[in-house]
Amino acid sequence: MASVLRQAARLASSRCLTQLSAASSTSRLGASSYNFSPSSRNASTSSTIKVQLDSNTGVAIMMFQNPPVNSMSLDFMTEFVIAWDKLELDKSCRGIILTSALPNVFSAGLDIMDMYGTTPEHRTAFWKALQELWLKVYGSGKIVVAAINGASPAGGCLMALSCDYRIMIDNPKYKIGINETKLGIVAPFWFKDCLENTVGYRMSEMSVQYGILYNSAEALKIGLVDQLVPEDKLISTATETMIKWFAIPDYARQISKAMVRKATMDKMLAGREADITNFVTFTNKDSIQKSLGMYMEMLKGRKAK
């Protein structure tokens, strides 16, 4: 309990006393065209991560802009963590909405080109960056809402699962899930743990083995996402949701969040080095490199057709 309280105290440093203004009900298509209020300021200069912070509401919108599909490359994850740290330290920010500035895709998951044909040193840095990103988002004292505006497989799904609430566009063409087995690779234990914490044991047992990608209605049915909305209501709903969460005193909520997430966080922290070794060893295998190569070929071939 003492460590939970310490963790919560650390998280509470991100607390703010911002007076909330009424939620913006502006409806626009996608985050990139969202109409930011006059009190919004550009809080990040990164090329792949755009941040807008509304100091009246305390809501920050963090948009991924890494074309063509917001794949989570080493560079992208490094920029993500830098932008995240800035927000985490900003007392005027109480909550963060994660979304994509690109149409049709939230995130295509880990960048396969960072895992395919790269050196063990590169893959070590890559995996460390992913662990770092996950620890920051999953362990954040801020309220984090995923506004899922497109495909969200594998690492993209992990990012959404690390948030406190998931809102997805109601459109059957967008799929979300832990599909690694379909690529011939294995989702690490902490991906599985996040899924299991959200949809339960049996559903995740089926899900990770089959590598199921769920459409938005299926994702809602199994609890993988919390809410579906029309595309033009995504950001306004995420903002309204966030403001409802703000009614809960930060400190009490942060301690509660840390308590609920502690076991999953501790397991990952205890196994962090072994997890890196597993990843590098696993991706060193010729058979795994072959699977990744074939998958990339398949993705490129699909486009050519």
Ligand SMILES: CCCCCCCCCCCCC/C=C/C(=O)SCCNC(=O)CCNC(=O)[C@H](O)C(C)(C)COP(=O)(O)OP(=O)(O)OC[C@H]1O[C@@H](n2cnc3c(N)ncnc32)[C@H](O)[C@@H]1OP(=O)(O)O
């Ligand atoms: C004892 C211990 C054992 C266990 C040990 C475990 C250790 C750990 C092992 C390894 C674990 C790895 C975990 C992996 C997690 C991942 O996230 S893997 C990535 C999974 N992602 C996907 O499967 C998504 C693939 N992409 C798509 O399905 C589609 O691209 C899309 C997202 C639905 C978008 O479709 P569309 O808009 O039609 O775009 P496309 O034309 O398909 O793609 C455009 C270009 O983008 C390239 N691309 C797509 N996805 C990726 C990607 N993930 N990485 C890199 N590049 C990607 C695609 O090839 C196209 O490229 P070009 O042809 O050059 O334009």
